Each structure stands twice: as C-alpha cells, then as structure tokens.
Amino acid sequence: MAMRERGFTPLWPLPLTAALLLLAATHLALWLSIQAGHVPACVPYWEGCTSISRAARHGLGNHLFRLLVIPCAVLHGATWWLAGRWLRNDDGNAATYWMLALGLFSASALAIYATFLGTDGEVYGFLRRYGVTVYFGFGFLAQLLLMRRARVLRRMPPVLLTGMALVCVVMLGLGVGNVIAGALVAEDSLRDRIENALEWQLGLLLVGWHLLLARGWWRERFGLRLYRGEEPL
Structure with missing residues (x-):
C-alpha cells in the first residue's frame, strides 16, 4: 500500500517574509522617528546619522519595530530549523547540527534585542548589546555552514551559492571595517557615523542573503508534502 499525496506547501516564502519584515521594520521605524524629530532626516546607509537601534x-x-521584529525572529528560527531538515543527511556530518544551533541562537538573540529595545538600565543595555551582537555573529556563522553543506549535497544552483558567498564576503569586510573604524578613528562623531552606516549596510546585506536563500528554496521546490489514506501499489 502507498500513501496518496494530498498537496504541496512550498517553504520559500518563509525566509522571504522574514527578510521583508526586517526590512520594513527598520525603515518604517526610521521614517516614524524622523517625523517625530527623534533622529535627523538623512540617508543612514552613507550618512550614518543614526544607528538602527536609535532609529527604533x-x-x-x-512599538512598530518590536511588533514586526519579534515575529520576524520567530520566522528566522523556523527558517533555520527547516534548513536543518533540508540539509540533514545520513553521512553524520556535524555541520548541519552546528548550523541549526547557531541559527536558533541568532534568532533568539534578535527576539531579545527587539524585546528590550527602548528600555533603560545597565542590565537591559547589556541584553540589547548581547542581542544584536549574537544575532549578527551567530547568524553569519550559520550562513557559512549552510552554504558549505548545500554545496556538498548539491542542494542549490552554484550561481546562487556564489551570490550568497559574495554577500558573506562583503558582510565580513564591513565587520572588519567596523573594528578598524573603532580603533583608528579618533573623532567620536565621525567614528559613530561610520559605524552607523556600516550597521545599516550590514543589515541590508543580511536581508539580501535571505532573499537568495528564498530563491534557492523556490528553485529546489523545497516544501512540505501532505498525505492521506492509502492506495494499492
């Protein structure tokens, strides 16, 4: 006897929605803060007038930022969990499990960051810093492991993996640039503007990487198949 297939649910909208929610949350928060006079009007990607945290x-x-980003963190966690299922193989390779753990920690850190953004106190400040640092750092490592496993298992077209790798290279360069700016730029205001601009650019690249992942899942028809009943073989 064999199960009859009832339907197919594609999963590529999951990373797509997570990316678009994060993009919408940051830019809507920036626009509202500019309108309310909380931050100056500028294009933060190259002027660096404000950080993402200050804008939100x-x-x-x-309120809008937290309303959108907390569900976004849940979608990120679901994306990493499904990526673990997608790249699971009988070879016993530990990279998939490390990817899953790092990805889930990253998603949890994003939720912590959004939850405590706008609160006062040393403890809350530590949780905000912990959240954004772990979100970017652990998420970046999980991305590298996903690309490596997808390449080994041939789960994505090489051109998409190359594009995702290029995004990660630029993200790494921005991270290094942020460290260099913090160490070498003496003027506080200039250093802050550089670090703010790099933060916005890093966030945009992170969104772009998840859009490429969504494209890859769409190409590979990765999804859930539902079954019902039985039929003769």
Missing part, C-alpha cells in the same frame, strides 16, 4: 528606540517607531 523611541515613540511609535519603537
């Missing part, structure tokens, strides 16, 4: 720290922008 006050007023209605803070």
